[in-house]
Amino acid sequence: MGHTNHADIPVSGKMKGTHMRSATIMRLMAGCLGAAATCFSSAGNATEAAAGRYIPGITAGPGMGIVPPTSGVGYWAISNAYYHGKASGEIPFGNDTVALGLKADMWITALAGVYVPELHLPGNWTYAVQGAVPIAWSQAEASLGPIEADDHLAGLGDIAVAPLVFGWHNDAMNTFVSTSLTVTAPTGLWDKGRLVFLGLNYWTFTPAVGFTRLFPEQGLDFSAKFGVDINTRNEDTDYYSGAMAHLDLALTKNITKNFSVGAIAGFLYQFQDDDSTFADAHDGFKGRSIAIGPLVSYKAEFGKTEVNLTLRWAHELEVKNRMKGDAVVFDISGKF
Known part of the structure; x- marks a missing residue:
């Protein structure tokens, strides 16, 4: 695709040069933070089927379809997320145990990165790799029959790596499309x-497609990302969590050269039944969830160093067979 400078990506009709480059970093980190979110969900899982790797809305934001268009550069991000959720009714713990109600709190800090190697593809295409390593804390309370139980744990979560990330942009640099495959390994603590647990004890493969459309004169960014989580079986519990489709949407507006606001939404639809004795008796125990919320972003400057700060809140609605709650995520990102 050639050597496109970040300054060529429009942010608004009044933003040029250095600011245009720095304001774009937040958009370019969207895929990186998506890998971090994959880790976040696994770190917070307290059941086989009432939660999964995806939590609606926690990575929705500007630039979900942008892959950095310049080769030989890297970006970093630190994603800090807190989630509080509840689930009522019967909740499966493998094939052996059923809890009646669950309440959980989860915190994770994920270190994520994106690198664009010196690989020049034809046309306006770019190749990148990304990954995230989470450190997590989780606490839960549940009723196990007549017994009230609680537990907490801290440590390494499930690591996510995306070895295949491809991006395309048009010549006007206002329309972007990305495709990726993220692999999440069962590296988190599990018993x-x-x-x-801090992991799910199974592998997940997530193909995804992202789209971003910039409207420079209005200072607007519309972005969307669609993915599918395909899981392997948890061999220790003989529980298979069915495949889930998810969609994130975001619309953001630049208020000043350093500050933007927006709205986000996330949708989860499990289209494949879980496979276990419990799931077979509960119509596949398929999950559904919708989340909405606000987003604010700010670009801070420390001399020649520019850091982007993003805060989002995702409130879950219309939840079925999953935990229902709220997530607050604070991201810090920049360029190497």
Whole structure:
């Protein structure tokens, strides 16, 4: 695709040069933070089926379709997320145990990065790799029959790597499309006898497609990302969590050269049944969830160093067979 400078990506009709380059960093980190979110969901899982790797809305934001268009550069991000959720009714813990109600709190800090190697593809295409490593804390309370139980745990979560990330942009640099494959490995702490885990004890493969359309004169960014989580079986519990489709949407507006606001939404639809004795008796135990919320972003300057700060809140609605709650995420990102 050639050597496109970040300054060529429009942010608004009044933004040029250095600011245009720095304001774009937040958009370019969207895929990186998406990998971090994959880790976040696994770190917070306290059941086989009432939660999964995706939590609606926690990575929705500007630039979900942008892959950095310049080769030989890298970006970093630190994603800090807190989630509080509840689930009522029967909740499966593998094939052996059923909880009646669950309440959980989760916190994770994920270190994420994106690198664009010196690989020049034809046309307006770019190749990148990305990954995220989470450190997590999780606490949960549940009723196990007549027994009230609680547990907490801190440590490494499930690591996510996206070895295949491709991006395309038009010549006007206002329309972007990305495709990616993220692989999440079961590296997190997990024990069949515990109420809380920091991993899911199975692999997940997530193909995804992103889209971003910039409206420079209005200072607007509309972005969307669609993905599918395809899981392997948890061999220790003989529980298979069915495949889930998810869609994130975001519309953001630049208020000043350093400050923007927006609205986000996330949708989850599990289209494949879970496979277990419990799931078979509960019509596949397929999950549904919708989340909406606000987003604010600010670009801070420290001499020649520019750091982007993003805060979002995702409130879950219309939840079925999953935990229902609220997520607050604070991202810090920049360029190497």
